[in-house]
Amino acid sequence: MDIKDISGTTTLRNGIAMPVLGLGVYKAKEGREVIESVQHALEAGYRHIDTASFYGNENGVGEAIRTSNIPREDVFVTTKVWNDDQGFEQTLSAFDSSLKELGMDYADLYLIHWPVPGKYLETWKALEKLYNEGRVKAIGVSNCLEHHLNEILENFEIVPMVLQNEFHPRLVQQPLLNFCKRNNIQYEAWSPLMRGEVFKLDILKELADNYNKTVAQLIIRWNLQKGVVTIPKSVHRDRIFENADVFDFVISGECVRRIDSLDRGERTGAHPNNFMDHFRDN
Numbered sequence: 001m002d003i004k005d006i007s008g009t010t011t012l013r014n015g016i017a018m019p020v021l022g023l024g025v026y027k028a029k030e031g032r033e034v035i036e037s038v039q040h041a042l043e044a045g046y047r048h049i050d051t052a053s054f055y056g057n058e059n060g061v062g063e064a065i066r067t068s069n070i071p072r073e074d075v076f077v078t079t080k081v082w083n084d085d086q087g088f089e090q091t092l093s094a095f096d097s098s099l100k101e102l103g104m105d106y107a108d109l110y111l112i113h114w115p116v117p118g119k120y121l122e123t124w125k126a127l128e129k130l131y132n133e134g135r136v137k138a139i140g141v142s143n144c145l146e147h148h149l150n151e152i153l154e155n156f157e158i159v160p161m162v163l164q165n166e167f168h169p170r171l172v173q174q175p176l177l178n179f180c181k182r183n184n185i186q187y188e189a190w191s192p193l194m195r196g197e198v199f200k201l202d203i204l205k206e207l208a209d210n211y212n213k214t215v216a217q218l219i220i221r222w223n224l225q226k227g228v229v230t231i232p233k234s235v236h237r238d239r240i241f242e243n244a245d246v247f248d249f250v251i252s253g254e255c256v257r258r259i260d261s262l263d264r265g266e267r268t269g270a271h272p273n274n275f276m277d278h279f280r281d282n
């Protein structure tokens with residue numbers, strides 16, 4: 001994984017280069033808000049945007065990229081198939097809808113948003129088809145544990161290239177990271193800033209001060225040094241730039257270990273084994 005500067009990438013198991021830092025757009029409102037967020041990110045040098053059909057803002061993401069002066073092929077775009085759209089045929093048609101919203105003729109990465117029980121293997125079959133047809137450059141999964149990945153590894157030819165999971169100082173899941181490393185699956189962090197909760201941990205402020213960096217920068221840097229692709233979300237220009245200013249310092253091994261030690265197995269989102277109830281109730 002190359003983390004020299006914002007153009008740094010990691011090479012996925014199929015040879016595709018994935019930028020190590022991206023902009024997350026969950027809860028960025030469709031229309032002006034998401035368009036401006038993506039514009040700020042592109043200006044700051046980000047070349048990776050993470051959206052999903054569930055976020056309802058693929059259209060704005062596509063528009064911001066299309067109207068920038070940056071060639072489509074220079075921006076890595078991830079989108080995801082939502083839970084209600086899973087199954088073989090439904091996934092194929094959900095993918096078509098996503099591309100239509102994005103106004104693009106391919107996606108860089110298509111992910112299964114959550115492993116819907118009884119459906120996600122069929123969904124994976126559809127992702128394999130889309131990949132084999134060249135409609136998506138890479139495929140992967142999100143919100144999976146080792147047992148979900150093993151199901152896919154045992155039943156399919158294509159191994160997920162990426163696993164996008166909740167990852168922050170309170171939820172490290174080091175054994176899962178190790179499993180991914182062994183199987184050449186790139187780990188990617190969602191909610192790297194714990195949706196803002198990292199700022200409440202005093203110890204992080206202390207550690208960040210040692211480097212004259214902010215807590216957000218410390219944590220983003222910690223993600224990268226752990227070999228984790230990261231997609232912090234902000235709709236504010238200054239924060240989007242701040243979150244990208246993480247390539248001029250290196251945190252010590254001791255500091256990495258101190259952040260690791262804050263792990264409590266705590267989630268801000270649903271658990272991969274019982275998320276269906278969570279989404280029914282929310």
Ligand SMILES: NC(=O)c1ccc[n+]([C@@H]2O[C@H](COP(=O)([O-])OP(=O)(O)OC[C@H]3O[C@@H](n4cnc5c(N)ncnc54)[C@H](OP(=O)(O)O)[C@@H]3O)[C@@H](O)[C@H]2O)c1
Binds near residue numbers: 240243
């Ligand atoms: N696969 C999945 O199931 C899944 C689930 C959740 C998220 N995701 C992806 O991961 C991305 C990131 O996760 P997330 O959006 O949940 O949370 P996050 O990136 O951990 O945190 C975002 C929050 O932190 C604030 N923030 C950002 N930078 C800041 C800074 N430098 N200083 C102070 N506050 C800052 C943002 O506020 P402002 O926007 O107001 O600046 C926002 O409230 C999402 O946007 C989405 O693309 C995927």
